[in-house]
Amino acid sequence: MSVLWPNNLPLPTIQGYSVQPGDAILRTEMEAGPARQRRRFTQVPTRVNVRWVMRGDQFALFEAWYRWQAKEGGAWFQVSLLGGLGLMQQEARFTRPFQAQLIKGTLWDIRSELEIRERPTLDEGALALLLEYDAQIIASMANRLHTLVHTTLTNTQNAKL
16 A cells, blocks of 8 residues: 555645755775765665744644554655756655744744655767757747647648548
């Protein structure tokens, strides 16, 4: 069974949000000359500092979800998180217990750190394309292709019928 972030709870706020990729490089200092570096891992967890602001009823739901479904923070769960590709569904788990503080008398400020299994990034093909061509040119070509396929060719096909 996959654990999901509850739909009726807010996503993390932008304030205090940060992404910290894990260290995948092993560095060896040499007696003379430059240090040597090599890649140790192909997949490293990324830590994400998160903050939520919740009403009392939402905080009650969060506490129960954290305890029972997230297994006190130890279980992996699906949640939408922000990254370079925008807001995307990711697999995460808590790396430390949350801290909650009452603010403005009725709102709860909840902070913690999540670990995401794999940070979504462009694949090598998309990277090569974007390094070769300007992103605005690619978007313009995509819009033209969309118009060709969904307007021009569709109208031509309908005219033949």
